[in-house]
Amino acid sequence: MATPEYTPFVFLLLLFQSGVWGVPVCQTPQESPTCGYKSCHATKPGMLNVHLVPHTHDDVGWLKTVDQYFYGDRNDIQHAGVQYILDSVVDQLLKNPDRRFIYVETAFFYRWWKQQTDDMQNTVKQLVNEGRLEFVNGGWCMSDEATTHYSAVIDQMTMGLRFLNDTFGHCGRPRVAWHIDPFGHAREHASMFAQMGYDGFFFGRLDYQDRNRRMVAREQEMLWRASESLTPPMADLFTGILPNGYNPPEGFCWDQSCDDPPIRDDPDLEDYNVDDVVTRFLHIAHGQALVYKTNHIIMTMGSDFQYENANLWYKNLDKLIRYVNQMQSNGSEVNVLYSTPSCYLQELHRVNLTWPLKGDDFFPYADSAHDFWTGYFTSRPALKRYERISNSYLQTCKQLEVLGGPISRKGPFGAGDSETLKHRLNKVYHCTVCVTSLSPLSQVLVSNTLSSLSGSSAPRVYCEHLNISVCPLTETSKKFSVNVYNPLARPVSWPVRLPVNGTAYSISDAKGKAVDSQVVPVSQATAAVRRGRGYAVNELLFQVQAPPLGYSTYSVSLLQNGPPSPPSPLPRFLRVTFDRETGLLSSLSNLETQQTVKLSQNFYWYNASDGNNSESIQMSGAYIFRPNTSTPFIISKTSLYLHVFQYNSICMRPTKRSRFIPWFSPWVSQVVRLYTDSRALELEWTVGPVPIGDDLGKEVISRLDSSINSSGVFYTDSNGREVLQRRKDYRPTWNLRQSEPIAGNYYPINSRAYIKDDKDQLTVVTDRSQGGGSIQDGSLEIMLHRRLLYDDVRGVGEPLNETSDIYPEGLVVRGRHLLSLSPPAMAADTHRPLAQEVVLQPLITFTDGELHPSTRLEFSGLQAVLPPAVHLLTVSQWDQDTVLLRLEHQYQASEITHTLLSLGGDPSVWEVSLKPMEIRTFLLRVRQR
Numbered sequence: 001m002a003t004p005e006y007t008p009f010v011f012l013l014l015l016f017q018s019g020v021w022g023v024p025v026c027q028t029p030q031e032s033p034t035c036g037y038k039s040c041h042a043t044k045p046g047m048l049n050v051h052l053v054p055h056t057h058d059d060v061g062w063l064k065t066v067d068q069y070f071y072g073d074r075n076d077i078q079h080a081g082v083q084y085i086l087d088s089v090v091d092q093l094l095k096n097p098d099r100r101f102i103y104v105e106t107a108f109f110y111r112w113w114k115q116q117t118d119d120m121q122n123t124v125k126q127l128v129n130e131g132r133l134e135f136v137n138g139g140w141c142m143s144d145e146a147t148t149h150y151s152a153v154i155d156q157m158t159m160g161l162r163f164l165n166d167t168f169g170h171c172g173r174p175r176v177a178w179h180i181d182p183f184g185h186a187r188e189h190a191s192m193f194a195q196m197g198y199d200g201f202f203f204g205r206l207d208y209q210d211r212n213r214r215m216v217a218r219e220q221e222m223l224w225r226a227s228e229s230l231t232p233p234m235a236d237l238f239t240g241i242l243p244n245g246y247n248p249p250e251g252f253c254w255d256q257s258c259d260d261p262p263i264r265d266d267p268d269l270e271d272y273n274v275d276d277v278v279t280r281f282l283h284i285a286h287g288q289a290l291v292y293k294t295n296h297i298i299m300t301m302g303s304d305f306q307y308e309n310a311n312l313w314y315k316n317l318d319k320l321i322r323y324v325n326q327m328q329s330n331g332s333e334v335n336v337l338y339s340t341p342s343c344y345l346q347e348l349h350r351v352n353l354t355w356p357l358k359g360d361d362f363f364p365y366a367d368s369a370h371d372f373w374t375g376y377f378t379s380r381p382a383l384k385r386y387e388r389i390s391n392s393y394l395q396t397c398k399q400l401e402v403l404g405g406p407i408s409r410k411g412p413f414g415a416g417d418s419e420t421l422k423h424r425l426n427k428v429y430h431c432t433v434c435v436t437s438l439s440p441l442s443q444v445l446v447s448n449t450l451s452s453l454s455g456s457s458a459p460r461v462y463c464e465h466l467n468i469s470v471c472p473l474t475e476t477s478k479k480f481s482v483n484v485y486n487p488l489a490r491p492v493s494w495p496v497r498l499p500v501n502g503t504a505y506s507i508s509d510a511k512g513k514a515v516d517s518q519v520v521p522v523s524q525a526t527a528a529v530r531r532g533r534g535y536a537v538n539e540l541l542f543q544v545q546a547p548p549l550g551y552s553t554y555s556v557s558l559l560q561n562g563p564p565s566p567p568s569p570l571p572r573f574l575r576v577t578f579d580r581e582t583g584l585l586s587s588l589s590n591l592e593t594q595q596t597v598k599l600s601q602n603f604y605w606y607n608a609s610d611g612n613n614s615e616s617i618q619m620s621g622a623y624i625f626r627p628n629t630s631t632p633f634i635i636s637k638t639s640l641y642l643h644v645f646q647y648n649s650i651c652m653r654p655t656k657r658s659r660f661i662p663w664f665s666p667w668v669s670q671v672v673r674l675y676t677d678s679r680a681l682e683l684e685w686t687v688g689p690v691p692i693g694d695d696l697g698k699e700v701i702s703r704l705d706s707s708i709n710s711s712g713v714f715y716t717d718s719n720g721r722e723v724l725q726r727r728k729d730y731r732p733t734w735n736l737r738q739s740e741p742i743a744g745n746y747y748p749i750n751s752r753a754y755i756k757d758d759k760d761q762l763t764v765v766t767d768r769s770q771g772g773g774s775i776q777d778g779s780l781e782i783m784l785h786r787r788l789l790y791d792d793v794r795g796v797g798e799p800l801n802e803t804s805d806i807y808p809e810g811l812v813v814r815g816r817h818l819l820s821l822s823p824p825a826m827a828a829d830t831h832r833p834l835a836q837e838v839v840l841q842p843l844i845t846f847t848d849g850e851l852h853p854s855t856r857l858e859f860s861g862l863q864a865v866l867p868p869a870v871h872l873l874t875v876s877q878w879d880q881d882t883v884l885l886r887l888e889h890q891y892q893a894s895e896i897t898h899t900l901l902s903l904g905g906d907p908s909v910w911e912v913s914l915k916p917m918e919i920r921t922f923l924l925r926v927r928q929r
């Protein structure tokens with residue numbers, strides 16, 4: 001709970017509300033440059049207007065690192081150098097004021113901008129002010145939509161948009177969201193874009209059946225109503241599907257990386273081809289007009305890392321425009337112009353049509369009958385967890401920077417800041433890039449703040465491998481303290497498990513009260529997975545409580561020859577039973593609501609397609625999931641030696657342990673934990689090294705089979721926020737011809753999924769993004785790990801066959817699923833807080849030895865706990881004396897009614913009203929007390 005006497009300051013003065021997201025709001029500029037909609041070229045009302053959009057698609061990390069892409073290093077891997085692109089485009093834009101260019105990825109633009117002279121910066125500002133260079137999207141990167149969490153997306157968008165606003169002001173503000181590469185589109189992304197104030201959204205990829213239908217029906221442009229909770233038009237976003245993904249029409253690629261013929265327009269020379277080019281172009285334009293609704297069409301003139309020598313593109317585009325428009329004097333009704341997505345959008349708006357409405361999302365994405373992009377929902381599971389942990393760590397770091405004030409950046413442990421971590425983290429969001437361990441700089445910041453808040457400068461130790469029971473300090477020390485920082489705005493109680501060698505410990509909390517604890521042996525699975533990184537034989541388990549936005553400190557001392565742990569109280573909320581013969585879960589009960597479901601769980605693997613198949617040669621790979629058969633192989637019964645080792649931290653006597661011997665094979669194991677005070681059953685799975693000696697690629701799943709009558713329906717969250725209903729072999733907006741019974745029923749799960757019937761809802765909270773489906777009624781499967789032997793021919797050019805220094809024969813991955821059972825009407829009250837505690841997890845730090853008696857053992861940054869419906873999404877230092885505060889209503893309209901929130905101790909100072917699913921951002925001036 002909050003301890004007001006420790007609170008160094010309160011958030012007091014509401015400075016101003018900065019739009020919805022702390023991104024620039026539309027302002028009337030002082031002088032009025034002609035950027036934005038005013039800068040668009042005129043179109044011709046009676047004609048077919050073709051909007052040519054010169055653009056480049058620059059992945060912020062894919063086959064090369066971001067910096068290699070920026071400099072054009074390692075062009076042997078992929079020819080790409082963004083610095084040359086920006087140099088060359090600016091140069092070419094200056095040669096002809098009609099020319100236009102859009103730029104998307106702020107991570108690259110920022111790198112380039114820093115290196116320019118004042119003169120060049122002024123020139124570029126001029127181009128931006130005249131609408132000749134326009135930023136679209138504008139986030140630090142173009143985030144993936146299937147595997148990202150909304151809090152991370154908002155952060156990276158804020159960072160990119162803030163840079164553009166700070167650098168270019170009003171004219172730098174993107175009006176259009178532009179996600180031309182992501183492999184399927186999440187409704188929550190559209191909702192976020194709408195709330196950020198974008199006027200429209202364009203993308204390139206969608207299911208081939210969906211696209212075909214939309215082309216015939218001329219429904220490639222629509223209004224996406226992206227929330228069931230927010231009152232329209234709060235989450236309404238005009239959404240357009242681009243005609244060629246993000247590529248130019250066939251035959252019209254004039255980049256140095258392309259082979260299409262240039263326009264040869266000297267009639268005196270050989271191979272004069274203007275007539276041919278014009279005829280081909282008109283043909284394509286007329287064809288495209290047939291599948292769109294208005295007399296405006298858009299063409300993306302560019303592609304991956306193009307425009308390194310922009311002269312090639314612009315010289316030919318200038319000619320194309322001239323020669324095609326010349327035909328107007330001969331009766332042609334086609335008008336070509338340099339344009340941008342926002343200029344195109346403006347013309348669509350002027351046409352004043354009513355667009356078809358879209359309510360669901362664009363998952364899963366298939367580009368052909370057997371080519372479902374549902375494998376990448378799970379691919380690289382360790383990186384996916386790393387991203388989630390890093391985000392949690394970043395949020396904590398930002399909070400501590402605010403709570404600590406200036407001392408956090410220049411404290412006793414040196415200078416650190418959260419910017420470095422932010423930059424590093426943002427690389428992870430698009431595609432996948434290797435990122436090394438957490439920034440030492442942010443550890444410095446955390447240490448500085450905690451030392452200042454606690455008044456103790458004892459060195460702080462971080463243990464990043466508690467997931468595998470490794471922490472040298474707790475293993476060796478006879479006396480140490482554990483500091484648990486809670487980044488949530490409500491008090492939280494967590495189980496903590498520490499590797500130790502002793503058999504009994506005494507633990508006291510911040511008030512000096514004794515805390516129950518239990519010592520249990522380290523599981524064989526953990527001992528195997530550590531690979532020499534630690535040798536602790538036991539785990540010390542106890543429950544910690546931490547106040548909102550604050551910490552609590554626990555002191556731990558080894559008891560010499562202490563008695564073994566006493567049996568602990570039985571769990572209060574759940575009961576679980578196991579089958580005596582198989583050791584498998586057999587039922588789950590909620591003791592509060594007196595409900596029980598039959599429930600079994602097991603591990604299986606799908607045999608990944610090797611392409612040797614009569615229906616299609618598509619292989620399973622990093623992106624594509626394609627099992628060779630719809631029946632997965634069960635993992636058990638042969639070559640078993642690990643056992644399921646189940647206990648409740650503080651509960652269930654482990655007497656029957658020996659009954660559950662052989663269960664999973666050597667490369668799959670699981671520990672089931674039921675904690676006394678938890679509403680969730682924890683399944684900690686460990687998978688790997690996935691064997692490939694049989695030359696079969698394997699896609700490993702955990703499957704729950706229950707007595708719930710789910711009628712072909714299950715539910716998944718979208719980017720960790722609003723939940724969508726999924727129906728087997730069904731899409732809400734078209735008549736699906738199902739061609740992949742498993743892969744075609746997989747959806748992204750970012751934080752939770754559930755099945756339900758009238759009485760029971762079984763929810764699984766995941767600790768990272770994973771793919772999953774419900775193939776049979778009552779069943780819910782989640783893919784954990786994939787190891788494949790073939791490339792899926794979507795660009796990475798290698799099989800998904802991960803190894804690491806520690807696991808050279810194949811990556812081992814460990815994670816957790818939290819299961820809960822509730823009546824459907826009450827379920828959100830359980831699974832939302834659970835998911836939140838996984839996303840914003842406590843930060844645990846250690847200090848060795850006895851703490852100085854003056855140390856402040858508990859601290860809370862809040863004077864009052866926020867109401868349960870309200871989530872404190874972000875607290876971060878905005879500038880010197882301003883703090884960004886982002887509040888969110890975390891329930892859906894169907895789950896709860898309007899909440900009025902007051903924050904800051906004295907309700908008369910400030911009241912904020914939040915509607916279901918609403919996010920609001922505030923900039924607060926902070927006064928240090």
Ligand SMILES: *[C@@H]1O[C@H](CO)[C@@H](O)[C@H](O)[C@H]1NC(C)=O
Nearest residue numbers: 018022023024025165166169
């Ligand atoms: C945008 O930039 C202007 C200065 O160009 C600044 O006054 C304004 O506060 C910024 N807005 C936000 C939300 O950062």
Ligand SMILES: *[C@@H]1O[C@H](CO)[C@@H](O)[C@H](O)[C@H]1NC(C)=O
Nearest residue numbers: 323325326327328329330331
């Ligand atoms: C227009 O048509 C006339 C007669 O066919 C032809 O001579 C002229 O070249 C055409 N102009 C263009 C721009 O194609």
Ligand SMILES: *[C@@H]1O[C@H](CO)[C@@H](O)[C@H](O)[C@H]1NC(C)=O
Nearest residue numbers: 348349350351352353354355
């Ligand atoms: C747009 O269409 C609506 C009816 O669909 C009409 O009421 C309105 O006047 C039109 N606006 C313009 C500017 O044409």
Ligand SMILES: *[C@@H]1O[C@H](CO)[C@@H](O)[C@H](O)[C@H]1NC(C)=O
Nearest residue numbers: 472475476500501535536537
């Ligand atoms: C803990 O005990 C194990 C087994 O006796 C031993 O191998 C290991 O070195 C011990 N660890 C420490 C830090 O003493």
Ligand SMILES: *[C@@H]1O[C@H](CO)[C@@H](O)[C@H](O)[C@H]1NC(C)=O
Nearest residue numbers: 789790799801803808809810
């Ligand atoms: C997968 O990785 C293992 C371990 O590095 C290697 O021995 C094997 O050849 C790889 N297989 C493929 C198909 O890449």
Ligand SMILES: *[C@@H]1O[C@H](CO)[C@@H](O)[C@H](O)[C@H]1NC(C)=O
Nearest residue numbers: 382389464465467812813814
């Ligand atoms: C344990 O956590 C570390 C640090 O986050 C991570 O790198 C590692 O992959 C995890 N280990 C397993 C087996 O998942």
Ligand SMILES: [Zn+2]
Nearest residue numbers: 057058059181
């Ligand atoms: Zn890309």
